[in-house]
Each structure stands twice: as structure tokens, then as C-alpha cells.
Amino acid sequence: MSAFHQLGAGLGLRGEHYAQALACSGQGLWFEVHPENYMVGGPRLAWLERIAERHPLSLHGVSLSLAADAAPDEANLQRLRVLVERVQPLLISEHLAWSSWRGQYHPDLLPFPRSHAALARITENIQRTQEALGRRIAIENPSHYVRLEGHDWGEIEFLTELALRTGCGLLLDVNNVHVSAHNLGFDAMRYLDLFPAAAILEIHLAGHSHDEGGQLLIDSHDAPVAEPVWALYEHLIQRIGPIPTLIERDDHLPAFDVLQAERHRAQAILNLAQVTP
Template sequence: MPPPLAAGMGFKPAHMEEALHCASPGLWFEVHPENYMADGGPRPAMLEALAECHPLSLHGVSLSLAAAAPPDAGHLHRLRRLVDRVKPALVSEHLAWSAWGGQYLPDLLPFPRTQEALARVAANVLRSQDALGCRISIENPAHYLVLDGHDWSETDFLSELVRRTGCGLLLDVNNVHVSAHNTGVDALAYLDAFPLHAVTEIHLAGHGVDEDFPATLLVDSHDAPVDEAVWGLYRHVLSRGGPRPTLIERDGNLPSFDVLLQECARAGDLLETKGMAA
């Protein structure tokens, strides 16, 4: 039986050599599968080599689960082939939409959490799980404005989605902090209502500040170290729900591998004090 996942980081090709030779206990790597869903070439070969050394997680950004149409069948087919090749420990997607009526947008967009939306998202999650042959986990979004027209709170919506589909949840703690700041939600109250029993993975990341808005807006930019406020929320999550595989996300202003490994070690220390989950 493989050892449990501890703290991991988003994989970047620039760190390939360090990643292959790193022996940090419990280390794992996450990628956006869209960057590796080719039939051949250097990127799939790189990912397969990494999978020989470390557990992987596939974190998709393109299924558009909250859209009116089902996820693209061709995309699901290519993703299934990648799942079969690298056998990831975790597969996840976002509670968002990015395609509608044949239009594709390079963003993860919000929606009113209505009864109809819940039925739509649940159906798309079930289709995706059936096509991929595995359970997927759904990430809570980052919010930049207050939307009207909700029938469900976000935490209740996610709880019901888990009940209807058997999916897991990916708790992005930075998204909680960013959303709480931008929309006036109480971050601790949100986490206390979150269905932690269904969480299979936690994300930690840094954020930026957009000062062009009348009120300072936090942006989920993944281009800075994890903020101390996010570390505090993470400790709260662990105290309530116990340890879960935890990822350090960094997509911009990429530091050295060793710097990211230090953030992984900080998360790993907190996980160890709570005892590793089986």
C-alpha cells in the first residue's frame, strides 16, 4: 500500500529534474491535465516519468460543470486516456462554468446556486465520473462580487452535490479567504459549515491585490507565497477535520523548487501534528 499523501506542489516543467530526484516523504504533484492530453510528445512523456517517482493529481479547468450542456465528450475521452496512463491519486474540477452555447471563455465563472443549477451540476458530475471511471472532487470557487438569486448557501450546495453524486470536495482555503474579503462573508463561519467529511484535498495559495477598484479587491492570482491569514484558516480546518493531502499552488512569479519545498514542509509539519490520514 502506498504511503499517504502529505504536502505537495503544483508541478512546473522548469522543476523537472528537482522533482524527479526529490525524496521528501509524502510529496506529490498536481497538474492541469489540459496541458498533457496529447497523444505524444515531450509533455506526456514528462508526466509519465514524474508518475514513476511521485503520486499525481489531475486538477482540471475545462469541464465547465455548471454549464447548461454536458461536458464535451471528446474532452472527457482524452482525459480518461490520461487518467488510465498516469493513474492519478486524485482527480478534481471546479464549481464553475467556462463554456455556454458554443462560446468558450478563459475563466472559471460563477452562477446563481438555484435548484436548477444543482440538478445541472450534479448531472454533469455524474457524467464525468462515469466517463472517467473514478470519483472526482469539486473545488469551491473564488468570488469577486455578490451574486443574487441563490436558493442554496455555497456550503449547503456542495453538501447536497456530494450526497447526490458521491463526489469529493477540494477545499481551497485561499479561495475562502479571498471570497470572504471581497464579499463580506465570515471565513471561519464558512469553514465551520463546510462539509469537511467529503474533503479529499486542500489547496493553499497566495493572492494579489487589485487596487483599481473602490474597495481593495483580492485576486486569486497564485503568484505569491501563502498569506499568513490563509495559514491561520488552514490550521482551523485541520483542527476541525483532521489532515488531508495539501497542495501549495504557485503559477506566477515562480520561485526556485527549494522555496516551494519549504512551503510544503510548513504544511507537512502542520499535517504531522494532526496525524496523517489513512
């Protein structure tokens, strides 16, 4: 069995939990980081290398801006390649969004109309990225808060076509599906049933919050995974089988043991899928 196929449930790694992450073990355990935090060297990179000696790693980027009306920044790609070669991650992923404009980086992952022109541009940007890294990447489905006009493609069809044209994989974020379904009024379970299983390389689970008015769900990654998201995840795994699954937590970090408990819950669902005929 390949190293990739031994991946089970993993955790997003934060500096506060470095010592516990280094010392812990568990069936299928792996860790994911944002590469932007490690591409400049220093103590962070040193401890990431120590983690990589003991655990499989995944790099989940937030800055390539693949949906921008421009090619990815070459210097940024080269820094990412150096990190990839240094820590040898089993997975590399990015978002279906844009976050930079004319050299200025924004702190948000911004939406775009899924037009024919956008499909061609993002296809080229993914191909450039994969060629620069010498690796296949996975693209994550976005979370949505308002309806945009100008779509030529449905989201699942758009992601499927990207995978067909570029050979990339897909990262299915179940919390994003739940948040978007609530905000835009579509059926989250049907979305998961239509999502192309063969292209999925990774799954994300995370918590969310409400806006001040209580109307919108926000993909905030600052709370435990909600029960409706767990239900969607179980349904998905029953349909497609076990896929490497990450517990994401970026804010209001609890104790490491609390995150481990969520990881164990996801691992149990993956294990059940392995033995269910």
C-alpha cells in the same frame, strides 16, 4: 495504509521544475498538474509519465465547465480518460464553475446563481464525468469577487448536496475562502467550521494579490501563501485532521526550494495533527 492515505503535502508541478521534481523526495510528497496540458501527447506527456513513476499524481482540471448549461464535451472527457488510465492519478478534481459556451472556451472560471436548476444540471454533469472516467472526482469551492442574485442555496449547502447526490468528494481551497470572505464580507473561520469534513478529499493553499484599487483580493496564485491563510489552514486541520494538501503556484514562479519550504510548512502542520489527540 492505502496510497491515498499516505499523501501529505504536495506541489503544483510546472515544467520549469521538472528536473528538481523528478529528483526530490519527501514525506507524503505528491504533485498536481492541469490535465489539459498533457492530453495531446508530446514531450510534456513523456516527462509527466516519468514523474508518475516516482511520485503520486493528482489531475486538477480547468475545462470541463461543469456548471455550464450543457453536458461536458464528450471528446474532452475521452481524452481525459486516456490520460487518467495512462498516469493513474490518486486524485482528480474540477471547479464549481463554467468556462465554455456553445463550443467556445473562455480563459476564466465563471460564477453562476446556485439555483435548484443549477443543482440538478451540475449533478448530472458530475455523474456523467464520473461515469466517463470510471473514477470519483472532487469539486472545488470557488473564489468570489461580486455578489450574484438568484441563489436558492448557500454555497456550503450546495456543495454538500452535490456530494450527497453524486458521491463526489470536495476540494477545499482555503485561499478561495479567504479571498471570498474579504470580498463579500463573511466570516472565513465560520465557513471552514461549517464545511463538511467527511467529503473533503483535498485542500489547496495559494497566494493572492490585490486589484489596482486595493479593494478586492484576487485569487492569482502568484505569491506565497499569506499568513492569514496559514492561520485558517491550521485551524481547519486541527478540526478535521490531516488531508492531502497542495501548494499552488501558477505565476511568478520562485526557485523550487522556495516552494519546498512552503510544502514543508504544510507537512509539519499535517504531522502535528496526526499526533495530537
